[in-house]
Amino acid sequence: MKVSASESGFSLVETILTIVIISISLVVLVSAWGQAARQSADPFWHAKAAYLGQAYIEEILTKRYDENTPVGGQPACSSTTCSTTLGAETGETRALFDDVDDYNGLNETPSENALGDVRPEYNNYQVEVSISYAGGELGVSATTMKRINVTVTPPGESPQQFVVYRGNY
Numbered sequence: 001m002k003v004s005a006s007e008s009g010f011s012l013v014e015t016i017l018t019i020v021i022i023s024i025s026l027v028v029l030v031s032a033w034g035q036a037a038r039q040s041a042d043p044f045w046h047a048k049a050a051y052l053g054q055a056y057i058e059e060i061l062t063k064r065y066d067e068n069t070p071v072g073g074q075p076a077c078s079s080t081t082c083s084t085t086l087g088a089e090t091g092e093t094r095a096l097f098d099d100v101d102d103y104n105g106l107n108e109t110p111s112e113n114a115l116g117d118v119r120p121e122y123n124n125y126q127v128e129v130s131i132s133y134a135g136g137e138l139g140v141s142a143t144t145m146k147r148i149n150v151t152v153t154p155p156g157e158s159p160q161q162f163v164v165y166r167g168n169y
Contacts, residue, residue, distance in 0.1 A: 045154045045157050046160070048121075048122070048125075048154065049125070049152040049153075049154050049157075049160045050152075050160070050162075052111060052119075052122055052125060052127065052152050053127075053150045053152045053160065053162035054162070055113070056103075056127060056129065056150045056152075056162075057148065057150055057162060057164050059113075059114050060100055060103050060129070060148055060150075060166075061100075061148075061164065061166060063097060063098060063099050063100050063102070063103075064098060064099040064100070065077065065082075065099065065100055065146070065166060065167070065168045065169070066082045066083050066099055066100070066101070066168065067083045067089065067098070067099050067101075068082060068083055069082075069099065069168070076168045076169055077168060082143050082168070083101070084143075085101075086101040086104040086131050086132065086133075087101060087102065087104045087105055088102040088103075088104075088105075089102070094106070094112070094114075094116060095114075095115070095116055100131060100146055100148065100166050101131045101146065103129045103131060103148075104129065104130060104131035104132075105129070105130065106127070106128070106129040107126070107127070107128045107129075108126070108127045109124070109125065109126040109127070110122060110123045110124065110125065111123075111125050111126075111127050124154075124155035125152060125153065125154055125155065126152070126153040127150065127151070127152055127153075128150075128151045128153075129148070129149065129150050129151075130148075130149045130151075131146055131147070131148055131149075132146065132147050132149075133145070133146060133147075134146060134147035134165060138165065143168070144167060144168045145165050145166070145167055145168070146165065146166045146168075147163060147164075147165055148163065148164050148165070148166060149161060149162070149163050150162045150163075
């Protein structure tokens with residue numbers, strides 16, 4: 001039996017179309033793989049930022065509610081004895097912070113621990129802290145609650161915000 005030329009294999013047009021289809025498929029696959037590779041470090045950055053935010057929050061929460069609150073927290077300061085200004089007292093450095101609102105306005109790059117030592121594993125991280133009275137947000141007297149916002153910005157990533165409330169007790 002004799003085979004005609006049109007039935008004996010791939011034509012040049014079929015071969016070129018196959019190469020084009022395979023090339024387009026490879027471009028799509030490689031670009032999807034590249035995007036996945038770029039985002040593979042995201043959980044790592046999120047976890048490091050969460051750990052750093054937690055460290056700052058824990059440090060802040062160990063301090064007294066207000067400058068006029070005695071050590072141990074009892075008796076709690078009242079609306080007439082609580083300080084009305086937020087922020088560190090004149091001349092007070094981070095090593096001397098003794099109440100929650102002393103941290104208001106803290107902005108550090110690189111991150112430091114409570115002793116003032118730089119955390120080398122967080123060398124390029126920026127940490128910002130803001131404190132505000134927040135009793136009104138929770139349905140109590142404004143000065144009985146403080147909102148603590150800790151914003152951690154990893155290098156080249158978007159900022160992550162951590163929020164806790166501290167009560168006057």
